[in-house]
Amino acid sequence: MGQVKLIGSSGSLFCTRVEWALKLKGVDYEYIQEDLLNKSELLIKSNPVHKKIPVLLHDDKPVVESLLILEYIDETWKGYPLLPQDPHERATARFWAKFVDDKCVIGSWEAMAMQDEGEAKTKAIESIQELYAFIEKQIEGKKFFGGEQIGYLDLVMGWKTLWLSAMEEVGNVKLLDPEKFPSLHQWAENFKQIPIINECMPQQETLVNYFQVGLNYLRSLAANKP
Ligand SMILES: N[C@@H](CCC(=O)N[C@@H](CS)C(=O)NCC(=O)O)C(=O)O
Structure with missing residues (x-):
């Protein structure tokens, strides 16, 4: 499964959808709370283009943009299919x-x-x-x-x-x-x-x-x- 971390901010709808997906798939993850008014080095390094949350770190490799993160989660952990098969x-x-x-x-x-x-x-x-x-x-x-x-x-x-x-x-x-x-x-x-x-x-x-x-x-x- 590898090590999974989610850089997020409580209240963000984009982060919550990713958390829902990880939970539906049964993936354990560490949640890293980001201060959006004082962005961390980790966020800036992981998402240098947009500097936005959520960022999924899978074995330290970043995946950004919540819709793409959902697809990544679906392709990586097969347990509970999210996207239709057709x-x-x-x-x-x-x-x-x-x-x-x-x-x-x-x-x-x-x-x-x-x-x-x-x-x-x-x-x-x-x-x-x-x-x-x-x-x-x-x-x-x-x-x-x-x-x-x-x-x-x-x-x-x-x-x-x-x-x-x-x-x-x-x-x-x-x-x-x-x-x-x-x-x-x-x-x-x-x-x-x-x-x-x-x-x-x-x-x-x-x-x-x-x-x-x-x-x-x-x-x-x-x-x-x-
Ligand atoms: N299209 C992005 C939107 C992410 C987004 O807008 N995140 C907001 C928090 S809800 C953010 O990081 N804002 C900080 C900023 O714009 O500087 C996604 O789907 O992940």
Whole structure:
């Protein structure tokens, strides 16, 4: 199995998905808590391009970017398959995972961060809901994105369970109404029931604090821009 370490930060949705994958596979790992406001030599050396967490160190060899880490974990430890076996289904799962990270996560973050309460914010929320409508279609009539058991796309979407509501609280904004997105809502309820998933969920207060600190930091950078 080799030595496995995860450089992460509690509250990060990108790290939690990796922890979920390691736990589902039964891989023992050491968790190294990173201070993102004062990054360690180890992080900078392991991820010199982005200097972001999570970083998986397998026998000291770094793997970066959470979606790639999930694939690496799936290829390295065969126990509990995460990606579908069928090539078309696998490509489709990768497509939606990238869509979730590039569009939904970033769009939700932007909507949360908008200070303007007017038309621009309403438009941002509408755009986010259009994106989530695609995901709602993917889960309609299914228990999990992975079928009867959770897989890669469930782990990627897992952030919807708590992180999204923490964002809604910090940004004082409602992004996903359960009545408009009933299948996604039901999926989140099913996902949270899984013991391994539940054990690794941060507290809602931790997340609210995490987003608040992040938001304050970004706003201070913007305010001090020359
Ligand atoms: N695309 C990356 C995103 C990782 C990411 O944004 N990590 C954040 C924490 S949640 C980070 O390290 N931020 C520090 C920074 O941007 O300087 C992934 O999927 O791993």
